[in-house]
Amino acid sequence: MDQFFQQLVNGLTLGSLYALIAVGYTVVYGIVQLINFAHGEVFMIGAFGALTTYLLFFNGQTSVWILPVMIVGAMIASVSTAVLMERIAYRPLRNAPRLAPLITAIGISVFLQEFVRLFYERPAWTVVVFAGLAIAAGYAVGSRQSGANLDNPVTKWYDRAPLLGGAAGAVALWIVVLLISTDVSAVYVVAAVVGGAVVGTLVGMAAGQAAKPHARVSINVRSVAVSAAVAAVAAELGWVLFKELINKVAWPSAKARIPFPQLDGVTGKALQVGGVTIQRSAIFTVAALVVCAVLLWFFINRTRLGRGMQAVSQDPDTARLMGINVDRIIVVAFALGAVLAAIAGVSQGLQNNNIDFRMGFLAGLKAFTAAVLGGIGNVYGAVVGGLVLGVVEAMATQYIPGQFGGSTWKDVWAFVILILVLVFRPQGLLGARVVDRA
Amino acid sequence: MHQRSVVRVGATLIVASLALTACGSRSGNSSGGSSGGSTKTAKIGVIAPLSGDLSALGLGIQHSVELAVKQANDSNAIPGWKLEVVPKDDEAKPDPGKNAATALSSDKDVIGVVGTLNTSVSQQVQPVLASAKIVQVSPANTGPGLTQGANWQTSPKRPYPTYFRTCTTDAVQGPFAARYLYETAKITKVATIHDKKAYGQGLVGTFTEEFKKLGGTIVAAQTINPDDSNYQAALTAIKPSNPQAIYYGGEYPQAGPLSQQAKAAGLNVPLMGGDGIYDPKYITLAGKTSGNDLATSVGAPVDSLDSAKKFVSDYNAAGFKEPYAAYGGYSYDAANAIIDALKVSLKDAKDVESARQATVDAMSKVAFDGVTGKVAFDQYGDTTSKVLTVYKVAGGKWATVETKAFEAK
Numbered sequence: 001m002d003q004f005f006q007q008l009v010n011g012l013t014l015g016s017l018y019a020l021i022a023v024g025y026t027v028v029y030g031i032v033q034l035i036n037f038a039h040g041e042v043f044m045i046g047a048f049g050a051l052t053t054y055l056l057f058f059n060g061q062t063s064v065w066i067l068p069v070m071i072v073g074a075m076i077a078s079v080s081t082a083v084l085m086e087r088i089a090y091r092p093l094r095n096a097p098r099l100a101p102l103i104t105a106i107g108i109s110v111f112l113q114e115f116v117r118l119f120y121e122r123p124a125w126t127v128v129v130f131a132g133l134a135i136a137a138g139y140a141v142g143s144r145q146s147g148a149n150l151d152n153p154v155t156k157w158y159d160r161a162p163l164l165g166g167a168a169g170a171v172a173l174w175i176v177v178l179l180i181s182t183d184v185s186a187v188y189v190v191a192a193v194v195g196g197a198v199v200g201t202l203v204g205m206a207a208g209q210a211a212k213p214h215a216r217v218s219i220n221v222r223s224v225a226v227s228a229a230v231a232a233v234a235a236e237l238g239w240v241l242f243k244e245l246i247n248k249v250a251w252p253s254a255k256a257r258i259p260f261p262q263l264d265g266v267t268g269k270a271l272q273v274g275g276v277t278i279q280r281s282a283i284f285t286v287a288a289l290v291v292c293a294v295l296l297w298f299f300i301n302r303t304r305l306g307r308g309m310q311a312v313s314q315d316p317d318t319a320r321l322m323g324i325n326v327d328r329i330i331v332v333a334f335a336l337g338a339v340l341a342a343i344a345g346v347s348q349g350l351q352n353n354n355i356d357f358r359m360g361f362l363a364g365l366k367a368f369t370a371a372v373l374g375g376i377g378n379v380y381g382a383v384v385g386g387l388v389l390g391v392v393e394a395m396a397t398q399y400i401p402g403q404f405g406g407s408t409w410k411d412v413w414a415f416v417i418l419i420l421v422l423v424f425r426p427q428g429l430l431g432a433r434v435v436d437r438a
Numbered sequence: 439m440h441q442r443s444v445v446r447v448g449a450t451l452i453v454a455s456l457a458l459t460a461c462g463s464r465s466g467n468s469s470g471g472s473s474g475g476s477t478k479t480a481k482i483g484v485i486a487p488l489s490g491d492l493s494a495l496g497l498g499i500q501h502s503v504e505l506a507v508k509q510a511n512d513s514n515a516i517p518g519w520k521l522e523v524v525p526k527d528d529e530a531k532p533d534p535g536k537n538a539a540t541a542l543s544s545d546k547d548v549i550g551v552v553g554t555l556n557t558s559v560s561q562q563v564q565p566v567l568a569s570a571k572i573v574q575v576s577p578a579n580t581g582p583g584l585t586q587g588a589n590w591q592t593s594p595k596r597p598y599p600t601y602f603r604t605c606t607t608d609a610v611q612g613p614f615a616a617r618y619l620y621e622t623a624k625i626t627k628v629a630t631i632h633d634k635k636a637y638g639q640g641l642v643g644t645f646t647e648e649f650k651k652l653g654g655t656i657v658a659a660q661t662i663n664p665d666d667s668n669y670q671a672a673l674t675a676i677k678p679s680n681p682q683a684i685y686y687g688g689e690y691p692q693a694g695p696l697s698q699q700a701k702a703a704g705l706n707v708p709l710m711g712g713d714g715i716y717d718p719k720y721i722t723l724a725g726k727t728s729g730n731d732l733a734t735s736v737g738a739p740v741d742s743l744d745s746a747k748k749f750v751s752d753y754n755a756a757g758f759k760e761p762y763a764a765y766g767g768y769s770y771d772a773a774n775a776i777i778d779a780l781k782v783s784l785k786d787a788k789d790v791e792s793a794r795q796a797t798v799d800a801m802s803k804v805a806f807d808g809v810t811g812k813v814a815f816d817q818y819g820d821t822t823s824k825v826l827t828v829y830k831v832a833g834g835k836w837a838t839v840e841t842k843a844f845e846a847k
Contacts (some may be wrong), residue, residue, distance in 0.1 A: 002678070003674075003678065006674050006677075007674060010670050010671065010674055013670075014668070014670075256691055256719065257667065257691050257694075257695065257723060259694075259722050259723050259725065262725055262726065267702065268702065269701075269702070269704070270702055270703055270704045272704065277677070277703050277704045279702050279703060280702075281702070348668075351668065352667045352668050352695055352699065353695055353698045353699065353702075353723075353725060354667060354694070354695045354698075354723055355667075356667070358665075359667060362665070393671075394671065397671040397675070398671075398674070398675070406660065406661060406671075406672075406675070407660065407661070407662060407663075407666075407669070407671035407672040407675070408634070408661050408662065408663055410671060411663070
């Protein structure tokens with residue numbers, strides 16, 4: 001009997017992890033009818049975000065109070081990845097055939113894996129990311145300042161040219177300055193920022209002149225200057241951050257598994273309840289799922305945004321007519337999934353005490369199975385599906401005897417369940433309650 | 439008509455090219471002979487990963503061979519002959535390894551090869567070198583099948599008479615661990631786990647056989663998937679049988695987390711593994727609770743032996759850029775074994791090719807005191823010295839527990 005309860009505990013732990021990730025699949029599917037196959041990588045990046053936070057600020061410490069900060073770090077990494085992903089890979093394909101975003105999803109998934117593998121080992125390359133982010137920041141602020149509509153379907157790149165040119169010019173000057181000297185003294189910083197702003201403005205105006213014959217809107221010099229200045233400041237800020245923080249940490253190689261920090265209280269010696277061993281990290285995982293489920297219920301049913309999500313999932317066109325900003329709702333859906341995936345990433349790190357850049361793939365597939373099992377599009381279904389899948393997996397390894405038993409077959413049983421569900425009950429255990437078109 | 443002309447042109451081309459290559463090789467040969475003058479040249483190839491993740495080990499092998507050859511040339515060990523090292527990169531992959539072997543076997547001056555690092559690469563290299571009768575001595579392959587055939591446990595049969603090695607095999611490593619646990623550590627109940635790969639499965643197989651023979655019991659036998667990172671299922675299955683130790687067949691990326699998770703799940707027993715887990719990375723992955731975990735590894739720790747001290751100081755004096763790494767001592771011994779055989783086979787030989795068979799024959803009679811202990815080969819080409827060492831995690835490092843020669847009972 002102890003064996004049974006032990007496997008139940010193991011299954012529920014595993015299931016909680018699947019459930020946390022599965023919600024991300026289901027929420028996005030419920031709203032845009034897209035299976036975001038890169039969601040497993042969002043989970044992986046959450047784990048790496050937590051580890052990065054730990055290495056940057058708390059390396060070597062074991063106090064339990066680090067955990068909330070690590071979770072916040074994980075959330076920032078996951079949410080920004082998910083939001084960027086939505087903006088770059090999915091939004092431009094919103095009206096494309098269903099297959100196109102599916103293919104980008106798989107592409108993004110591979111891209112993120114390789115990105116983490118390459119960049120985690122060589123933090124020097126993050127300078128490139130900082131440069132890109134600085135240009136993006138300059139462009140974003142500049143476009144807000146100009147007030148012009150830069151998303152004209154025909155001439156958008158000509159319209160954007162002055163602002164992008166301004167930001168890129170500032171960043172280019174910053175790169176040149178860095179190549180001459182990597183000093184971060186005050187004089188250098190001021191010179192790089194002021195010089196960047198001036199050079200950026202000039203470049204931006206030149207770009208504007210060049211694009212003028214094709215552009216539909218004209219951008220005033222002030223906006224270009226603002227964009228250049230913001231880009232210069234952002235680039236410099238990024239460099240200071242890089243110098244002070246990133247460069248001082250000995251980053252582990254991401255090619256192999258990386259040990260996850262061990263914290264007092266959540267890892268270490270397990271608790272004994274009768275004959276059943278309960279790991280501390282398992283308690284954390286299950287508790288995280290319970291808290292998240294309650295908050296999720298509250299968010300969906302009791303807040304404006306949540307109700308907006310329900311409305312969009314039922315009928316996006318009518319919801320738009322009722323004044324709901326559908327784009328914003330979609331971003332919120334991606335962010336919501338990413339938050340839960342980040343928590344799952346931290347839980348998995350604490351449980352397995354190691355993470356690697358491939359961990360998102362199988363976890364993502366299992367969570368997808370869980371989402372389908374519960375009824376894809378149904379948030380509560382995802383939670384139930386995750387728990388059921390985890391328990392079935394644990395029980396199958398225990399009670400299927402002989403050749404086909406044992407832990408090596410657990411993945412086989414998980415996907416056998418997926419096929420059986422798709423054949424006999426395609427709407428899943430709870431059916432699709434949130435989305436009624438699936 | 440048209441077809442016939444094609445055939446004719448083709449045949450002409452083939453004949454012409456054959457004639458040309460024949461000319462080329464003949465002229466190359468004669469020029470080599472004439473430039474050599476009174477001292478003739480024999481080449482010793484090295485096939486090892488000289489680039490990529492394992493290049494630290496591979497470059498250590500290359501430099502150790504270079505050191506041995508340089509010393510042989512300096513002392514004029516083989517009168518009338520000069521030795522030369524030809525390093526080839528196998529990138530730790532079978533196909534580049536096979537290409538390297540083909541390139542070496544087509545060189546008429548190559549008499550022997552030191553390599554490879556990986557058992558899987560050797561499987562491709564062996565037949566190529568064997569067909570050219572070039573002797574191969576590996577400093578690092580531990581797969582028993584290389585010397586005793588695929589059915590090495592039941593009916594050992596030597597597949598290639600040209601293959602030798604200076605390190606001990608997994609066939610000895612498993613039983614050695616079993617004896618340590620049963621006889622020294624007084625442990626009678628052990629659970630085994632392996633990752634279903636050839637190395638892990640073989641290790642657990644030989645361990646189990648010996649442990650049962652000694653009188654111990656294997657209370658549980660589990661497997662894991664090499665790609666997994668959560669081993670709760672396997673550990674839960676093991677736990678009720680209350681083992682006193684876990685023996686793991688596999689490598690450190692899985693073994694480290696496995697050890698940590700076992701302890702977190704309340705299985706407070708040492709985990710033991712083979713040379714696949716004897717790596718500093720194991721301890722970082724297994725965390726603070728890994729104290730008392732054990733590993734076996736082939737040979738004695740190089741810096742502890744008197745015979746190795748001269749090698750270490752010579753190596754450092756030679757000014758190589760890379761350290762001799764884990765297999766430097768074995769590579770030095772492997773090169774010296776070849777040189778020892780050449781003293782017999784090259785003495786009266788006219789050219790390298792005719793001396794190849796004699797070298798293979800002489801190899802089986804080689805016997806001298808090397809860096810890693812006594813160097814000699816048994817009827818399968820395995821080293822007769824079966825020295826292994828047990829290491830234990832202590833204070834975040836691998837510490838030597840005991841070094842012993844394994845004796846078959």
